[in-house]
Amino acid sequence: MELSDNYSKGKIVASGIIPFIFIILMMVYIFGPGADLLDFGIVLPEITIEKIDFVDSEIQVTVRNTGPIPVEVAMADVNDRIQPAAVEPDRFLDRFETTLVRIPFEWNEAEPYTVGITIEDGTRFEKEIEAAAPALELSLDLVIFFAVIGTYVGIIPVMIGLLWLPFIKKISKQKYHFFLALTAGLLLFLAIDSIEEAIEVSDENLATSFNGTLLVATVTVLSFLGLYYVGNKLVSKANSSKFTKPVAIALMISIGIGLHNFGEGLAIGAAVGMGSIAFSTFLIVGFALHNTTEGLAIAAPMSRGKLMLGKLAAMGIIAGSPAIFGAWIGGFVYSPFTSVIFLAIGAGAIFQVIVVIMKWIQEENDKNLSSLAVVSGFAIGMLVMYLTSILV
Template identity: 40%
Template sequence: MSIEEKNLAAPAAPAGRRSHQAAPRWLLGLGPLVLVTVLLGLFALFNGPGLAKLSEGVPPKEDVAVEDIRLSPGQIEITVRNEGPDPVSIAQVNISDYYAPFTQTRPTMAPLESTTVTASYHWVDGDPYEIALVTSVGGKITAAIDAAALSPEKDASFFALMALLGIYVGIIPVAMGMLWMPFVRRSSTAWVRALLGLTVGLLAFLAFDATLEAFELVSGHGSFGGPLVVILGALISYLILEGIDAWMRRHQSPASHGQAPLPPARLALLIATGIGMHNLGEGLAIGSAYAIGSLALGATLIVGFAIHNTTEGLAIVTPLAKETPGLGRLALLGLIAGAPAILGTLIGATVYQPTLAAFLLGLGAGAVGQVAIKLLPLLKDHAGRILSPLTVAGIITGIAIMFATGLLVQA
């Protein structure tokens, strides 16, 4: 008897019995979650049976981040947050080898809690200071003031100044860079490929620069994943932009599917979006640095930021070399790229958290990296080569420009 005949000869289970035995699919998926929840609840209720002796004699792990430093006449206020798993208490405040009397809003910080330490200290305007908060178990939380200055009051005028600062370093430089649009439109095909290579170099530099800056922010802090949050932010932004691109391709003609180059208008939008996410992280760093007085935002530094970020506008308009976009579209692209710097300065001046700043910088790095990859098909010459002498020269020039102008904003 064949297998088919055996299957036909086998008696079928009654329909009523089968419906009673088959559990709903949602119940099969929910069951393990309920069991895990019950198990974790019992584990927490009985305080980890049998594991109490593991922590005996082991010093607590302290991971504390400095979020804000404010200076007022005769006082220095330091806001810190416990990012570790164990409670932390501040026992002493040392300012440039002087143990200062202090008060604090919370004597013991539970995980994720913060406290503001107010130390009585007659600081001198313009002098640098080294601060060390000594915990009850002898650990040190260090911070530095490069040049002491009276902290600004966070009123309406302060936030207006932060918004103006975002305009100076975000919107205006991008708009200035977009003025190269007539030059790009009159360029030959070979020159456009060189300019696209220049754009790839600019974006690649921004991606690496943001990543290194983010890693520096979380160096020495393993809480919230430490450097992992940077990689996570980069992956999230990269995958989101890839998903948006795939969704837009699906709603176009079949000829546009696959690895075909993106339409110029959409590519310009992706570049503006990626640069905008990068400028959000940059604005956050600027606003927080100004709020704690560690960055002297003078006219020279503003000029440095303007020169450094002007090239971002060129990167946006280069894919539109053969297009005739209206002023409204160009203005919208400029706002998408530059306006996030305003939001970043406002957030940074209001509340600063190193891990959050690193995550946002990671988002920007992933976004500009994704856009740089999308630009590569447009670099192909008549022989199908992406890395021709012309495009390689453009990439290297873009990296060199960003490196040189970046030296103007070192602070």
């Protein structure tokens, strides 16, 4: 009997493995003896200029081979004039390999430049810089500067938004559902904003071979699924006296907002590094007003639990402080690829939180999500975020 069971299990395992074996054999044939089947048309090379740094009397260009075939960097030009250039470590690039092209050039700050890279077959690729700015170098002053900016646009606005807690705590159940739905509307706007930013960064800085839009969609879905699983585990522990359901939901909201603010910090740091943004008082006020609503999103679920100032402050730090770390990374070691990844992760995390909030409203509101309080709250949440975003 035991032998029969083992034989049956072996058949099940074999039936699962055999299709994979055939897939592997098919791939081996196509890229081996059957390679002639794919040998048609013209294979075009492609390189991507990922980053341009302006240093003392030199322009440094980071180049990646994003095409299907190896390439050789032949020459460089600035504003359509060929310039001498050194290529480190070498001119030959396999697929996805990077190299640094160093161009001796007396550039002027705030002037526009177009940098071109030509490969061995004569194909030229270029990237335009609207205003040249010195590459940022790690220093204590810049670290403090980014920390201050991150605090202004991240921590302080969220903390201000948390001050709505006493008001929300004293309102009726129907009005409370309105603010929960308002929270969901605020978060939905943030999620859409994260996806829009990720696709924009992808379109402007990543090669088509990365399939930027599909990359954003894939990471967003994986982030949603992973955090949905973790979130359910978190909420399932909410019956304990030390960790209530409102605290669990507020923590998930804080994490989702924190991931969004990290991506926002990356964009801020990168913009400063490229010299394309001026941090005026109006801009700081605009960010602060926009992000203040994030504090309200955390305060809404916390208002139905016991008032815990320490946990509330911790939620604000979790949500706001990633803007500081994002600004540091964006300013000193910015990477478009990682920026797209973190923005997409933030979007997935926020979508997961929205699902949790709507399920909570449904449980508390006799499974009714179409009440006037819920619908109007959701709509007003998105409208508020849109209106405040105009100021940024």
